Amino acid sequence: APVIRLEDYSPARYTIETVALDIQLSPRATQITSRLALRRRDETAPGTPLVLEGGDLELVGLALDGASVHRDDFTVTPEQLVLLAPPEGPFELEIVTKVDPDANTRLEGLYRSSGTYCTQCEAEGFRRITYFLDRPDVLAVYTTRIEAKRSECPILLGNGNPVESGPVSDKPDRHFAIWHDPHPKPSYLFAMVAGDLACVTDRFQTRSGRAVDLGIYVEHGKESLCDWAMDSLKRSMRWDEEVFGCEYDLDVFNIVAVSDFNMGAMENKGLNIFNDKYVLADQDTATDQDYANIEAVIAHEYFHNWTGNRITCRDWFQLCLKEGLTVFRDQEFSSDMRSRPVKRIADVRLLKAHQFPEDAGPLAHPVRPRKYTEINNFYTATVYEKGAEVVHMLKTLLGAETFRQGMDLYFRRHDGEATTIEAFLACFAESSGQDLGAFAIWYEQAGTPLVTVASRHDAAAGTLTLELTQDIAPLPGQPSSAPAVIPLRFGLLGPNGADMTPTSIEGMSVRGDCLVLEHRKQTVTFSGIPHRPVLSLLRDFSAPVRLEVEEDESDIAFRAGHDRDPFNRWQASQTLVTRHLLRALQGGTSAPEDSTLISQVFGQLLADQSLDPAFKALALQLPGEADLAREKGKDVAPEQIHDLRQGLRRRIARDHLTLLREIEALRPQGSFDPGADQAGARALANQALTFLAVSGEADDADLVARRYETATNMTDRLAALTLLVHEGMPAAEAALEDFRARHATSALALDKWFMVQATSPAGDALERVEALTRHALFDEGNPNRVRALVHAFATGNPVQFARKDGAGFAFAAAQALKLDARNPQVASRLLTCFRSWRAYDTVRSDLAEKTLRSLAEAENLSRDCRDIVERCLQ
Numbered sequence: 001a002p003v004i005r006l007e008d009y010s011p012a013r014y015t016i017e018t019v020a021l022d023i024q025l026s027p028r029a030t031q032i033t034s035r036l037a038l039r040r041r042d043e044t045a046p047g048t049p050l051v052l053e054g055g056d057l058e059l060v061g062l063a064l065d066g067a068s069v070h071r072d073d074f075t076v077t078p079e080q081l082v083l084l085a086p087p088e089g090p091f092e093l094e095i096v097t098k099v100d101p102d103a104n105t106r107l108e109g110l111y112r113s114s115g116t117y118c119t120q121c122e123a124e125g126f127r128r129i130t131y132f133l134d135r136p137d138v139l140a141v142y143t144t145r146i147e148a149k150r151s152e153c154p155i156l157l158g159n160g161n162p163v164e165s166g167p168v169s170d171k172p173d174r175h176f177a178i179w180h181d182p183h184p185k186p187s188y189l190f191a192m193v194a195g196d197l198a199c200v201t202d203r204f205q206t207r208s209g210r211a212v213d214l215g216i217y218v219e220h221g222k223e224s225l226c227d228w229a230m231d232s233l234k235r236s237m238r239w240d241e242e243v244f245g246c247e248y249d250l251d252v253f254n255i256v257a258v259s260d261f262n263m264g265a266m267e268n269k270g271l272n273i274f275n276d277k278y279v280l281a282d283q284d285t286a287t288d289q290d291y292a293n294i295e296a297v298i299a300h301e302y303f304h305n306w307t308g309n310r311i312t313c314r315d316w317f318q319l320c321l322k323e324g325l326t327v328f329r330d331q332e333f334s335s336d337m338r339s340r341p342v343k344r345i346a347d348v349r350l351l352k353a354h355q356f357p358e359d360a361g362p363l364a365h366p367v368r369p370r371k372y373t374e375i376n377n378f379y380t381a382t383v384y385e386k387g388a389e390v391v392h393m394l395k396t397l398l399g400a401e402t403f404r405q406g407m408d409l410y411f412r413r414h415d416g417e418a419t420t421i422e423a424f425l426a427c428f429a430e431s432s433g434q435d436l437g438a439f440a441i442w443y444e445q446a447g448t449p450l451v452t453v454a455s456r457h458d459a460a461a462g463t464l465t466l467e468l469t470q471d472i473a474p475l476p477g478q479p480s481s482a483p484a485v486i487p488l489r490f491g492l493l494g495p496n497g498a499d500m501t502p503t504s505i506e507g508m509s510v511r512g513d514c515l516v517l518e519h520r521k522q523t524v525t526f527s528g529i530p531h532r533p534v535l536s537l538l539r540d541f542s543a544p545v546r547l548e549v550e551e552d553e554s555d556i557a558f559r560a561g562h563d564r565d566p567f568n569r570w571q572a573s574q575t576l577v578t579r580h581l582l583r584a585l586q587g588g589t590s591a592p593e594d595s596t597l598i599s600q601v602f603g604q605l606l607a608d609q610s611l612d613p614a615f616k617a618l619a620l621q622l623p624g625e626a627d628l629a630r631e632k633g634k635d636v637a638p639e640q641i642h643d644l645r646q647g648l649r650r651r652i653a654r655d656h657l658t659l660l661r662e663i664e665a666l667r668p669q670g671s672f673d674p675g676a677d678q679a680g681a682r683a684l685a686n687q688a689l690t691f692l693a694v695s696g697e698a699d700d701a702d703l704v705a706r707r708y709e710t711a712t713n714m715t716d717r718l719a720a721l722t723l724l725v726h727e728g729m730p731a732a733e734a735a736l737e738d739f740r741a742r743h744a745t746s747a748l749a750l751d752k753w754f755m756v757q758a759t760s761p762a763g764d765a766l767e768r769v770e771a772l773t774r775h776a777l778f779d780e781g782n783p784n785r786v787r788a789l790v791h792a793f794a795t796g797n798p799v800q801f802a803r804k805d806g807a808g809f810a811f812a813a814a815q816a817l818k819l820d821a822r823n824p825q826v827a828s829r830l831l832t833c834f835r836s837w838r839a840y841d842t843v844r845s846d847l848a849e850k851t852l853r854s855l856a857e858a859e860n861l862s863r864d865c866r867d868i869v870e871r872c873l874q
């Protein structure tokens, strides 16, 4: 497959000013007529062929300025249509294509999900509908006429505003609707939906007083599950006005929920299409985490209206321009809706769980990649989450006010354009008067910098000196790295835990409470520090780096109890546990007295009634097995990690039984509320239950079973079910059967039933998962179900996926191969489960390599999967 390179970018030869689409829907043969108003760009030589992209298309007709095009004047394949000698002046091209929505199992282009026609055009799906200049820098005004059988598709939706609808005169059972979107947009933002759907409506008044009709379209019977999504949408619209000055710009905003969807959701202009998992919720079927995700994804897609749609990407290398920035915006929104520190901790946990391993292995790439063979494989944690961290750093370095001025300038200057990271950064450089040239390296370079810190306190002089270094380990294609600009928020904790204020700081530039590390090695000296302080660095996780500080466990424990920065308090308890378990894994002592300090810290956390319950729940969570494997970095044997972690969990449970039981009992009573307060209280109670489940006491085992039976919401029920199954408790099988029967009509709840079993550390998990792939409820065509079973096993079951006999690897590979023929995007995502294969011990890494090599030899592997396999092996 050809390699696409950033340096080869050049603008399209022709522009498309308007697109008029006529879509005649039919399940097996939908006909699309596309009338394009084209113009040769001034820079393009007259007579230059017009090359339009297609994807598996059948051409039915072609006309130029109203007359059909002679066979010698064009060439066509399913992948390309070339008009050999277009007119010199503006011209109109009419293209007629035919597609088969029912046969479209890739879920790209036009397909049907449970009888509803829908489209997915990002990144390159529009070319599966009609031949086009399918690239993000070709912006056009679209008018869409949709025609379908009224009995099958009473609802017809398109981008923009509704213009006209009615019966089709000579066809009694058919009707049509016309939509017009006045905002020029790239083809990836095109969408249409047609089906028999219910609609939940509301209204929003923008700050300038315009009324917007809001609609959420779902399967009939699911209307009552849309309240939270609608509420989240209205809050997002208001927040974007208040915080970023962004107002909505059409008369309608529609959301459609579909059950077969490759990703989370899609920000098509005025017509967002969602995986129903991020729309539907009630207390019986959705967990508190689901509610938080819905709020965040609704906000994210809505925020794209400005960061993505009004201002879009010049080319797909600039994907982070819209995605990193929009993730940053949705994170800010959730922080304002909920607890900011708790949200920050949750975001950093996700970053470390998904982005850090990506950035440390063969799939590492810069936030703005420089080459790709399959763009769908670059919707990654690096582009999204690290991209958001880079914007977060920009705000930290510039300050909130200057950051907002930069954003205002970006919106003013680039509205209606397809632009670049350079243009984005220039807005901040101008509004701040700072040179951001060195900062831009964050977009260019892969890998997570490791920052090391050694400190020296001189009591006589009253000084504290820090020696800091930064480096990135070599990566495939990146043997060396340049130093980055790293903002390090800091505090120096005095004996009472309060921050000490130095009289001067020399050797490094300081902005507010931030040291700015700019070179590979730097020394900074704080004066006016009579007592040796406890260092608190990287507060609020001010940069996406790994931090290694030379310090004693007692300092870390002190931070866990006293740091006024909640993020670093949380991080301290995690670091303490991680260091302890890694020592034990590396053959050091794992004697029980070794964990006394940790048990004490956890005891203090449990007893501290001043803590926000949501924060406390996070601080009490031991680092996960995958976190520990990542920190270990090499010779990983997942079952050893599992056993050690279980031992510590049991020790904490046994040391603090009474407190844990008291806290567990403090579940919110009364009517259910998905907001942050109740969710935090449930998280804490369930975290306590997680410890009690391994106490070894019969009373506690009964308690877990009782919590399952008496749960009044999905959060509590799923927490108890997970413990019953994962700890192999006697009530597990009966609870699983109860859960399946109870939720027989909710696909989203049944996904949880599959996922709990897929992630069980039990020795027979793989055999169970294999059997579940043959279960009547398993559906290979539904990405959510595949993710809940196969993907969950491969990425969420470290012990059984990496079985020593290689059977877990072989299973994931066989499933990916099977899936690949149907849906390459879902298959290639599954294969990223191999991205850290070199970190295993030799037995496992040999087996993983063999599995990858056999995949590389498979015939007919999609471009998507081949790209992942080959990069994993490089």
Ligand code: HT7
Pocket: 120, 122, 123, 261, 262, 263, 264, 265, 266, 267, 300, 301, 304, 323, 379
């Ligand atoms: N911009 C979207 C990314 C996307 C996507 C969504 C659904 C299916 C396939 C897709 N390919 C790319 C979603 C977002 O980040 O907001």
Ligand code: ZN
Pocket: 300, 304, 322, 323, 326
């Ligand atoms: Zn996005």
